[in-house]
Amino acid sequence: MGAEFVALSLVPMLVATLAAIACALPGNFLLLRGQSLLGDAISHVVLPGIVVAFLLTGVTTTPAMLAGALAAAGLSVALIEGLRRGAGVEPGAAMGIVFTTMFAAGVVLLEQSGAAGVHLDVEHALYGNLESLIWLQADGWAALGDPAALAALPEELPRMALVTVIVAACIALSWRPLILTSFDEGFARSIGLPVRMLSAGLVALAALAAVAAFSAVGSILVIAMLVCPAAAARLLTTSVGAQVAFSLLFAALSAVIGYILAGYAPLWLGLPAAVSAAGMIAVTAGIILMLAMLGTRPKS
């Protein structure tokens, strides 16, 4: 574990871990509210936003993509809420309608606009590009203390770290109101909690985490991290605090173990190439969820 690890693997592993944690945090509360599908929807509806942002600005810079994706996420949340509250459509159906329509619109835009030529393609949207986050300027662990090398860190790392901190801080500050509204919305309203704002805020946090994670790890990993760690932790715990703590542990474990398996397992098996890191991380998260299910007896 020397220079090669720091240059090639350290940054992708950190980005994957941070992305997993940022997604798993809001995923816990989406799960408690029976809204896990919302995370699934979010991670798909950001595609048209990203394409439109590219068409408007002509560049693939982070702020532009983030703005476009957030706008698309905001639009879809408004559409889902509108269908749900306005037209009385059942929540799952409302999400299904909006999410497929938005994703389809994104694909059509992508195909028609020529954006497919510039680093925006369906494969990229699904699997991300963890493997490309290499830190060539690093020649060993000493690089962590070298300003010149640190300046050349892939920008995904500080961005993902910032988003993770923002998501964690928001969840920590609204911890009690989030639990209260998740458990008993009527009571929460009666004591004056801004139920609708909390609900929209939670979705916005999940969207922020999903969008930030999207370009690095792709939508498959985003969906997996919004759902799997929280679902596994839910099976093993009896309080919200413990559930969130375990989900973060599972998220980090999935990222690290999944990344290592993707990079090295094919070598151990004598296969020629590595497999997708994001895909392997999602598989690991799924395996952890399966183990959690096997480890708990069904409630009678």
Next chain:
Amino acid sequence: MVDPTPFPIPEAAMTIRDLTVAYQEGRVLEGVDARFAAGAMTAIVGPNGAGKSTLLKASLDLIARRTGEVRVFGAPFANMRQRVAYVPQRAAVDWDFPARAIDVVQMGLYGETGALGRLTGGLRARAADALARVGMADFAKRQIGALSGGQQQRVFLARALAQGADLYVLDEPFAGVDAATETAIVAVLHSLRAEGRSVIAVHHDLATVPAYFDRVLMLNRRVIAEGPVGTAFTQTTLAATYGTALPQKVPA
């Protein structure tokens, strides 16, 4: 601001004027006028679909009302939240939620702690006392999903007690509970009344109305009758409220 302790016995715990609520399917409540006496226990009675729960929810700003004005202890509800404890129907929440009985009761302390305030020893004791008052002290650490329906209803009542309110608004507190729980809840509600507090409850079992309650509001989309049980709860008003579908026992 609001002073939660003294009881200057105002004329009414809650007054409702010209309340109309409409869902997509049409009007549920039409021009409801009601006055709930302070220091008394009032039952809201009426057939299924009469709008009993809707009346409570609209009064407490949980759902939108088309017209109407609601006053709690003489002021708009928004200014009086601290003096009101609302107990939703037990079926309104997911009891598989990861929480213990005491965790749910402590939710009633949110008015004191806010989002970030510390749960002091005094507040913890208040929650524990509330749980003990409904006979659930031994179940504090129990997962709420592992409790019986009656025990869950008692936990809900304990959360309301922890709020230390002056007006208790309960939506079907006796629905699907065992006899022991019903007795325990009635005892607690009567003790609240003895302390000068006010209780409003949606109630289904007509047979127990005279024994449990002082006053009654007969409702079927509009107010049919209102007043002390002795004068307002009669064969005539029952017939007018229920029409032909008269008094079966508690609907399951």
